[in-house]
Amino acid sequence: METGASEPDPSRQRNGFVGTLYGEFTDTLNDSLRYSVSLTASSLTIQRICSSPGRTKVVFNLADCIGCRAYRGTDSADIGAYFTAYFYPFKRRWMSAGVARQRVEQCFRVALVQDASVNLQEAERWAAAVRDASGLQAPRREGVTYTEVRRPGRVMIFVNPQSGRGQALQLFTGHVQGMLTEAAVPYKLFITEHQNHAREVVRRADLSRWDALVIMSGDGLLFEVINGLMEREDWQRAIQTPVGILPGGSGNALAASVHHYSQSPPAWNEELLLSCGFMLCKGLVGTLDLVSIHLSSRQRLFSFLSVAWGFVADVDIESEKYRHVGAIRFLMGTLVRLASLKIYQGRLAYLPAKEKPKLPKGTTKTGHSPSTPQRPSLCSSLPCQLNPDSSTNLISHHNHNSPNSNHNTITNTTGEITTKRSEGGGKTVTPVDSLLPDLDQPVPESWTVVQEEDFVLVLAIYQSHLAEDLWTVPGASADDGLIHLFYVTAGISRPALLRLFLAMEKGAHLSCDCPHLVYEKVKALRLEPVTPHGVITVDGEMVEYGPVQAQIHPGLARLICG
Structure with a gap:
């Protein structure tokens, strides 16, 4: 509407x-x-x-x-x-x-x-x-190159009225609308009515009418917009349309990250909204990394925030029942999940951002002597959970537009891995994932294979914040070309895990000297769950459970920032 x-x-x-x-x-x-x-x-x-x-x-x-x-x-x-x-x-x-x-x-x-x-x-x-x-005159970070939204810019603003505590529309009219009037920014307000509504609109929109697409919601709505842009025949031009974020959800990870990148003091709630509204009015545009995600059904998605498995993904999805309390839902979900902490078995491999020095003769890439029994190399050892001969790819999404909805499996026939055929008979090549083998093939020798199979969580994140109050990667930027990979191995106590998340509020978790926490900067990764049941999320949205791999595409999109 x-x-x-x-x-x-x-x-x-x-x-x-x-x-x-x-x-x-x-x-x-x-x-x-x-x-x-x-x-x-x-x-x-x-x-x-x-x-x-x-x-x-x-x-x-x-x-x-x-x-x-x-x-x-x-x-x-x-x-x-x-x-x-x-x-x-x-x-x-x-x-x-x-x-x-x-x-x-x-x-x-x-x-x-x-x-x-x-x-x-x-x-x-x-x-x-x-x-x-x-x-x-606009607040700019030293060493960062910006472009600007055309003045007067024409902005389409998507509002999910169900996001967060169901107050996104009221927050827009109470705080942002006046700012846009003061800044003489022309806009069209589009209120989403169902899951994937924004994705459908963006996929067919005449983008020549708009100088920016702005989201007033949680991170799930931007996930829809990004994938709608990448599913277009003209995706190369479409993905250059600047996107902006106004926090209206519970997590608001990208909004908190954008605020952090502006080198502003920490802000939450309405103060964070005011900061993001200010940056929208100033109209500075930087680049944004996207990550290409491949699922076992050959579905391909594009992500701007994170891939999570285990504890983080469980808390994100299970805390939906508490969304009426706002951002504190994640604390409530954390406490509930800590009470029944789960261990997940799986295999993990990644391509380090920098090549590690060669190991001495007599050791393998993972540091074991040749006599040490080795796990199988990472290839798709789990059976595909969907019929590989099916012409329709299925993906399970968690509906963030409807707080009371169940987890539903929806049909999606888009997202080919290599090419899309245009109406004129030509092909529009989507970004090539040159670092990734097929999911049913072993990872290359240049990758690092994690032999530990018992995990509490695996989190791949490419922004500074996982939520408004979770400063996960203090040194990250929107376009650093890195996937920041965290994993926590089994054996960590509940108090120690809680201390990690409490320290993350101030970005101090890496200083906790926790022997079960591992942090790596990577360019690509593969995760293969062995535990038969669990949750994997991409940008907070629940996706098909099974093997998943990802590769960074530096600076592919454009982001309104400061």
């Missing part, structure tokens, strides 16, 4: 502001209060004009400004005009330590002459100059 859209503002176009502007204006509520206002390429400085010494001066960084508008007053007899600038600087929180972005509005009345049209022209000149200068 589509709903209200704002219209483009031609005045949003940049005029190439350089130099300095200076003016004197009155307060909007009290004409006796006058201010001197100066605008440079980097700041807006406001100082009250009065006879007393020590005049108050306020300096606003234009990197914190998302927009400025000029307008006439509501009183037709008022000859004055007005311009208002909207800033979101970091300010100290009212009730706790630390800082967070908070809205500040600065409004001035222009009444230079007795001609209302001349005053409006002057207000418009200032508003355009502020927009111009603030557009050139």
Whole structure:
């Protein structure tokens, strides 16, 4: 369902502001209060004009400004005009330590002459100059190359009204809608009505109409959008459409990661939403790694966040029953799963990001002497759980759009592994997974095979956060070209496992010196569960249980970030 859209503002176009502007204006509520206002390429400085010494001066960084508008007053007899600038600087929180972005509005009345049209022209000149200068100033990380969403950008925003505690739409109207108006960002709101709705829309949409696709939900809805883009005939062009995230779910892992990448202080809940909304309004675009996932049924998916098996996947899926409490559902699910901790048998192999030094003669790649009995090499030892001759691939998804739904198996006939045939008879080659053999073939000699078969969890993640409050990979970035592989082996005690997750809130789990925790940076991996029943998730969505392998594709997509 589509709903209200704002219209483009031609005045949003940049005029190439350089130099300095200076003016004197009155307060909007009290004409006796006058201010001197100066605008440079980097700041807006406001100082009250009065006879007393020590005049108050306020300096606003234009990197914190998302927009400025000029307008006439509501009183037709008022000859004055007005311009208002909207800033979101970091300010100290009212009730706790630390800082967070908070809205500040600065409004001035222009009444230079007795001609209302001349005053409006002057207000418009200032508003355009502020927009111009603030557009050139945006929070950027050193060493990162950005592009920008076209101004005025046309944005399609997908909202899942069932995500999180069912408040995504209210959060959008209460926090984000006003910001987009202030920034003069035109948008179309699309409310999803069922599972894979966004995927279907994106798959057939005329993307030339949109400069960005933005998700107001949890991570599951972005999973739909990414795969919808990659299932198109023109996927190479489609996947270059910038995607943005506004946290409206329970986990909000990518939103927390994007906020972290902006080098901003930690934020949660509405503060995190404000931060992501600010970045959307600024419109900076970086690159985003995607990971190609292959399942035993030959289904191929594209992932932006994680692959999980064991404890993490169990908590994610089993905690769905607690989604009404919001992000705390994961803590509740963790405590429940700890009480009945499971051990999973399986085989794991990976391609290290950097080649390891050659081992001395007389040892194998895994470090054992030749006389040590070796496990079978990793090939698909489990029977395919689906009929390989079937023309339809099946994949089990957990429905994040419907909090009360059961786990259903749905039919999906897309996702060929190598090519798609276009209507004109040609072929559009999907990204080639050059590092991956077929699932029924052994892994190459250059891979590392983990001989330990008893796991508590396996987690492959490519963002910094697994949830708003789980800082899983402190050194990660959206485009570092790495899969960060964690696994925990059997033998860890329940208190030790709990300590790991509590330490992860501050990104300190790697300093716990836990002998059961292993962390590797890899380019590709293969996981073969031996335990007959379990859960595997991709980006928090439950997929077909069985052998799975994955490869990183650096910088394949584009992400609105800061």
